Amino acid sequence: MSAPAPADAVISVSGLTKRFGEVLAVDALDFSVDRGQVCGLLGPNGAGKTTTLRVLVGLVFADAGRASLFGRPVHPSDPALARVGTMIEESAFVPYLSGVANLRLWWEAGGARWHDADTDTALAVAGLGPAVNRKVKTYSQGMKQRLGLARALLSKPDVLVLDEPTSGLDPGEMREVRQLLRRVSEQGATVLLSSHLLAEIEQVCSHAVVMDKGRLVAAGPVAALMGGEGSVYLEVSNVRRATSVLRKLAGVRRVIPEAPGLAVELEGIKRSAVVAALVKAGVGVETVTARHRLEDAFLGLVGDA
Amino acid sequence: MIPVFRTELAKQVRRPRTFVALGIAALIPVIATIALKANPPTPQGGGDQGLFSLAPLSGLLVPAAALRFMSRFLLVLIVALFAGDAVAAEASWGSLRYLLVRPISRPRLLGAKLAVSGLFALAATVLITLAGLVAGLLAFGWHGVTIPFTSLSQTAPQLLWNDLLATAYVAWSMAAVVTFGFFVSTLSDVPQGGVGAAIGLYIVSQILDALTSLGTIRHGLPTRHLDDWIVLFTGRGPNADMFKGVLVQVPYIVVFGGLAFWRFQRKDINS
Numbered sequence: 001m002s003a004p005a006p007a008d009a010v011i012s013v014s015g016l017t018k019r020f021g022e023v024l025a026v027d028a029l030d031f032s033v034d035r036g037q038v039c040g041l042l043g044p045n046g047a048g049k050t051t052t053l054r055v056l057v058g059l060v061f062a063d064a065g066r067a068s069l070f071g072r073p074v075h076p077s078d079p080a081l082a083r084v085g086t087m088i089e090e091s092a093f094v095p096y097l098s099g100v101a102n103l104r105l106w107w108e109a110g111g112a113r114w115h116d117a118d119t120d121t122a123l124a125v126a127g128l129g130p131a132v133n134r135k136v137k138t139y140s141q142g143m144k145q146r147l148g149l150a151r152a153l154l155s156k157p158d159v160l161v162l163d164e165p166t167s168g169l170d171p172g173e174m175r176e177v178r179q180l181l182r183r184v185s186e187q188g189a190t191v192l193l194s195s196h197l198l199a200e201i202e203q204v205c206s207h208a209v210v211m212d213k214g215r216l217v218a219a220g221p222v223a224a225l226m227g228g229e230g231s232v233y234l235e236v237s238n239v240r241r242a243t244s245v246l247r248k249l250a251g252v253r254r255v256i257p258e259a260p261g262l263a264v265e266l267e268g269i270k271r272s273a274v275v276a277a278l279v280k281a282g283v284g285v286e287t288v289t290a291r292h293r294l295e296d297a298f299l300g301l302v303g304d305a
Numbered sequence: 306m307i308p309v310f311r312t313e314l315a316k317q318v319r320r321p322r323t324f325v326a327l328g329i330a331a332l333i334p335v336i337a338t339i340a341l342k343a344n345p346p347t348p349q350g351g352g353d354q355g356l357f358s359l360a361p362l363s364g365l366l367v368p369a370a371a372l373r374f375m376s377r378f379l380l381v382l383i384v385a386l387f388a389g390d391a392v393a394a395e396a397s398w399g400s401l402r403y404l405l406v407r408p409i410s411r412p413r414l415l416g417a418k419l420a421v422s423g424l425f426a427l428a429a430t431v432l433i434t435l436a437g438l439v440a441g442l443l444a445f446g447w448h449g450v451t452i453p454f455t456s457l458s459q460t461a462p463q464l465l466w467n468d469l470l471a472t473a474y475v476a477w478s479m480a481a482v483v484t485f486g487f488f489v490s491t492l493s494d495v496p497q498g499g500v501g502a503a504i505g506l507y508i509v510s511q512i513l514d515a516l517t518s519l520g521t522i523r524h525g526l527p528t529r530h531l532d533d534w535i536v537l538f539t540g541r542g543p544n545a546d547m548f549k550g551v552l553v554q555v556p557y558i559v560v561f562g563g564l565a566f567w568r569f570q571r572k573d574i575n576s
Binding site for chain 1: 308309311312313315316319320321395398399400402403404405406407408409410411570571573574575
């Protein structure tokens with residue numbers, strides 16, 4: 001299963017296995033992320049995403065396999081991490097210090113001078129205004145999250161490893177963060193981010209890695225993972241009859257029963273034509289909901305795993 | 306080591322809890338001096354009450370009296386507070402992982418945190434002495450004493466020198482508490498765990514020391530020689546027991562300090 005990482009892989013994970021007591025958190029995981037890619041790490045809760053990211057930045061020791069950055073295996077507090085901006089789980093700070101004091105002390109702890117930090121970009125991302133001088137314990141979750149992103153950007157990193165970066169942000173802030181990630185990627189940085197928000201992955205990421213129960217389910221370009229042209233969720237009067245009709249219908253790639261209705265993957269057929277076919281066959285259609293394509297792909301992949 | 310030590314020091318200095326702990330260390334000797342001035346006790350010989358009752362004879366005896374009663378529990382509590390949550394507090398806030406990915410090597414971070422904990426333990430002890438000295442000199446003046454019952458005389462400079470020696474001895478005697486609390490702090494994400502463990506070590510040591518049937522085993526207890534510095538004021542100066550008191554801390558520092566570094570180097574950081 002373990003394939004050699006491509007020569008230009010900035011991040012690679014090979015045969016990675018991590019167990020916490022009886023729980024197998026990550027099971028022989030392989031994937032790589034090339035320079036300039038924005039890769040989404042997808043998976044349901046408990047899939048092993050955060051553990052994978054923690055191994056990748058040297059916080060957690062792998063039981064087997066290895067994680068590499070810039071072509072070299074990562075060790076705890078590896079000097080290569082100076083080129084990596086990190087946000088693992090929620091942003092965390094010393095609560096009784098101000099936002100800017102937190103950033104400054106964290107930066108200077110690494111032996112660097114404050115005026116060498118990319119404070120303009122970082123503080124613009126944080127967008128906290130005068131609140132940056134307030135104690136962090138007075139911040140909302142969203143403010144902490146933005147300050148965490150600012151910290152990750154202080155070193156103008158070559159790689160960003162972000163765990164749920166838009167968690168706790170409002171829709172406007174989410175959009176700003178997505179734009180920022182695109183901008184950072186366009187400047188040549190490589191981004192690996194985990195997210196529960198499939199739409200976010202679809203909008204931001206060029207590639208995705210899908211995990212379930214610690215194992216790799218699928219990896220590749222987001223467009224390839226999504227396949228097809230879209231899907232629709234239907235609630236109908238007779239699920240069995242509808243399934244039978246749809247499976248014979250040209251342009252329907254797959255029919256997945258999802259109580260109380262059906263998810264239908266489409267390939268070259270319009271939603272209206274699907275509804276018309278069901279009505280013609282005497283099946284009542286109660287609701288028709290267009291679905292995100294990646295969401296379908298994800299559910300299909302994880303469901304199949 | 307220097308940058309991370311400096312930033313750890315800055316964090317501790319700005320922490321409100323530090324001001325409270327050091328404030329208490331400074332305040333209690335002042336309160337005790339006011340009480341002694343208002344209601345002077347009858348001078349007694351050496352021993353537990355002796356030093357306290359002798360304090361009104363010279364302002365230079367007040368720091369010793371303050372060290373004596375503060376080192377019984379309050380200083381232990383303050384020291385345990387600094388050492389016991391040094392790593393665990395950072396883990397509980399979640400900021401520990403960000404220091405490690407800065408990246409700062411684990412031994413370097415631990416060394417800086419241990420040094421800062423030790424420094425504040427020393428600062429608390431010095432503050433007790435300083436507060437006692439200032440309050441004592443204001444209340445009872447600067448002069449030598451002749452200790453009743455022993456006829457032992459000490460000049461003012463001798464008393465000041467002995468205050469300094471006593472401060473260093475008491476601070477050093479906290480080393481086992483500091484390193485044990487620090488070690489437990491590396492095991493837990495709950496700051497109270499390390500603080501409680503450090504205080505627990507002190508209490509257990511005191512209890513075991515009271516069991517005479519333990520015989521010579523008691524000589525290895527970290528609090529066995531905690532009060533032996535009193536001979537600086539009631540006897541003829543430093544003696545063999547004080548030397549043993551200095552040495553007895555060493556194995557605790559080596560074992561618990563070593564365990565802290567060994568454990569932290571291998572620990573998964575999941576906080």
